[in-house]
Amino acid sequence: MIKKTVVRKNRYFDSVFLMQVARRIAAEPGIKDASALLCTEANKKVLVELGYGEAGGDTEFASAGPNDLVLALEGEKSAVMAVAADPETRLQRPASSSVGTAREPRSLAEAAALSPRSGVAVISVPGEYAARESRAALREGLNVFLFSSNVSVADEISLKTEARQKGLIVMGPDCGTAFIGGAGIGFANAVRRGPVGIVGSSGTGIQEFSCMVHRAGCGISHAIGTGSRDLSDAIGGISTMTAIDALEADRDTKVIVVISKPPGQGATARLRERLARSSRPVVLCLLGAHRPVEPEQAAGGLNEASTIDEAVSLALQAPGVNGATRRPLDPEAARVEAALQVSRMRQGQRYVRGLFAGGTLCYQAQGIFRDAGLLVHSNSPIPGMRELEDPRTSRESSLVDMGAEIFVEGRSHPMIDASYRRKRLEEEGNDTSVALIILDFILGAISSRDPAGDLAETIRAVREAARRRGDHLCVVASVCGTEEDAQGLAAQTKKLLEAGALVFPSAAEAAVFAREIALKLNRRKEAR
Amino acid sequence: MAMKFAELLVATPVFVNVGVREFGDSLREAGFEVVQVDWSPPAGGNAAMAALLDELL
Numbered sequence: 029m030i031k032k033t034v035v036r037k038n039r040y041f042d043s044v045f046l047m048q049v050a051r052r053i054a055a056e057p058g059i060k061d062a063s064a065l066l067c068t069e070a071n072k073k074v075l076v077e078l079g080y081g082e083a084g085g086d087t088e089f090a091s092a093g094p095n096d097l098v099l100a101l102e103g104e105k106s107a108v109m110a111v112a113a114d115p116e117t118r119l120q121r122p123a124s125s126s127v128g129t130a131r132e133p134r135s136l137a138e139a140a141a142l143s144p145r146s147g148v149a150v151i152s153v154p155g156e157y158a159a160r161e162s163r164a165a166l167r168e169g170l171n172v173f174l175f176s177s178n179v180s181v182a183d184e185i186s187l188k189t190e191a192r193q194k195g196l197i198v199m200g201p202d203c204g205t206a207f208i209g210g211a212g213i214g215f216a217n218a219v220r221r222g223p224v225g226i227v228g229s230s231g232t233g234i235q236e237f238s239c240m241v242h243r244a245g246c247g248i249s250h251a252i253g254t255g256s257r258d259l260s261d262a263i264g265g266i267s268t269m270t271a272i273d274a275l276e277a278d279r280d281t282k283v284i285v286v287i288s289k290p291p292g293q294g295a296t297a298r299l300r301e302r303l304a305r306s307s308r309p310v311v312l313c314l315l316g317a318h319r320p321v322e323p324e325q326a327a328g329g330l331n332e333a334s335t336i337d338e339a340v341s342l343a344l345q346a347p348g349v350n351g352a353t354r355r356p357l358d359p360e361a362a363r364v365e366a367a368l369q370v371s372r373m374r375q376g377q378r379y380v381r382g383l384f385a386g387g388t389l390c391y392q393a394q395g396i397f398r399d400a401g402l403l404v405h406s407n408s409p410i411p412g413m414r415e416l417e418d419p420r421t422s423r424e425s426s427l428v429d430m431g432a433e434i435f436v437e438g439r440s441h442p443m444i445d446a447s448y449r450r451k452r453l454e455e456e457g458n459d460t461s462v463a464l465i466i467l468d469f470i471l472g473a474i475s476s477r478d479p480a481g482d483l484a485e486t487i488r489a490v491r492e493a494a495r496r497r498g499d500h501l502c503v504v505a506s507v508c509g510t511e512e513d514a515q516g517l518a519a520q521t522k523k524l525l526e527a528g529a530l531v532f533p534s535a536a537e538a539a540v541f542a543r544e545i546a547l548k549l550n551r552r553k554e555a556r
Numbered sequence: 557m558a559m560k561f562a563e564l565l566v567a568t569p570v571f572v573n574v575g576v577r578e579f580g581d582s583l584r585e586a587g588f589e590v591v592q593v594d595w596s597p598p599a600g601g602n603a604a605m606a607a608l609l610d611e612l613l
Binding site for chain 2: 040042043044045094095121132133134135136138139140142143145146147148149150151152153154157160161165169170171175176194195196197208209210211212213214216249250270273274275277278279473474
């Protein structure tokens with residue numbers, strides 16, 4: 029076995045393509061591990077920690093910079109040398125990709141000139157260049173969908189202010205999904221069009237909500253992502269306001285739903301003031317915020333929900349929305365099933381661990397636990413919860429956002445690349461104090477082609493290992509998707525059921541069931 | 557051509573994709589028109605130099 033780096037000077041590739049390259053190389057015979065990365069300082073540091081770079085002796089690697097590509101290879105010498113001898117073959121894009129048709133424009137300005145009917149620039153370049161490209165897009169009169177993160181607050185304010193002045197919008201930075209005029213942008217599910225309009229600062233929140241509306245037989249007019257920070261007091265909801273104005277003016281939108289993580293105080297006040305004078309009925313769903321005193325009381329057409337499921341039910345009841353009503357989880361059946369599960373657990377099994385691909389779904393689960401007075405740890409705690417000292421290590425009961433910055437630096441998001449979540453699932457499953465694990469699976473464009481399959485074998489293995497040591501490990505899952513998504517909702521659900529998971533129709537219901545078990549475990553502990 | 561956001565909602569959107577190609581590919585597969593920019597970091601990957609050039613030009 030040897031470790032070797034191969035540097036290609038001045039070769040830029042996006043992170044998703046590089047992950048595919050690394051996977052393909054890792055699957056070659058004789059290769060144990062492979063990474064394909066840009067030589068940023070952070071990536072170089074990680075590779076040195078993994079034993080690459082010959083302790084400074086590899087001068088080509090040592091002098092490589094952020095515009096250079098490095099392949100880090102570990103495996104049998106002959107296999108590693110074969111890749112090193114011909115890296116270019118491995119860096120070719122598959123024929124089905126968009127490359128190789130006509131010559132592609134090299135800049136946004138050139139692209140806009142080439143395609144004068146363009147209305148939206150979709151931008152996913154590394155964070156340090158994102159503001160620059162967004163400015164170029166606004167200059168061309170384009171609306172911006174900005175997937176990139178790591179954009180400064182000052183840049184975000186100036187971009188959004190410029191957009192607002194021009195009648196345009198900046199969706200982002202850190203915007204995961206949108207559905208505009210029937211086009212799903214970014215991580216988007218196959219949902220039908222209909223009367224429900226969405227404004228959301230949270231990507232997986234928008235995805236979960238739109239899938240549930242679709243599954244209830246209804247549809248989405250537009251879903252407008254605003255970026256995770258838009259409703260902070262610093263930004264003040266600039267894009268949220270533009271989005272509400274546009275949906276209010278849209279003939280096809282009969283109800284407006286606003287989904288967000290807990291916003292800033294000032295931004296909340298402005299948002300409520302704006303929504304109260306909306307000409308359309310409005311549902312406001314602030315996940316992780318404290319439950320409103322009277323959750324379903326309509327005040328000037330403004331309804332409030334504390335879970336995505338409640339928001340769906342309220343939206344489907346709005347005038348002009350012809351959706352079937354959802355049948356929520358039967359609380360009595362859930363209690364009976366939870367009691368059955370707990371009766372099979374050993375006394376030492378006490379804790380719940382949530383490993384979320386969807387950050388918003390992690391927030392929502394915390395809110396559901398907090399409503400019953402249960403305190404948990406999290407790396408992105410909502411008010412009242414405890415912050416995990418080290419996000420890489422759970423403590424007692426922990427709900428972890430696996431898409432947080434610390435987990436995705438130098439690698440792809442867990443919705444695309446399951447490898448890190450799989451490793452964490454193994455660790456949690458082997459912890460004998462764990463009683464239950466919560467997982468979410470997000471289908472749709474850009475996501476892994478087989479999210480359930482990525483973890484199914486590990487779910488089976490950790491449950492079986494628990495059984496052998498006399499434990500009963502409960503795995504609770506939810507799938508965010510539709511039958512029309514490429515992965516197929518039914519096929520993904522089946523894989524999880526076959527692996528031994530209990531699958532719920534929504535992330536909120538999975539969390540409610542997990543909470544039921546956590547409460548029973550607490551009572552059992554007190555009774556001893 | 558500038559297309560205000562409210563107008564965009566009543567039209568069939570046309571896209572320019574800058575960065576991860578899969579974003580453009582999935583829109584194209586869904587039947588939408590997409591122009592892909594062949595992007596690489598400006599000024600040879602030196603962000604500070606790129607900002608300086610932007611100011612000068």
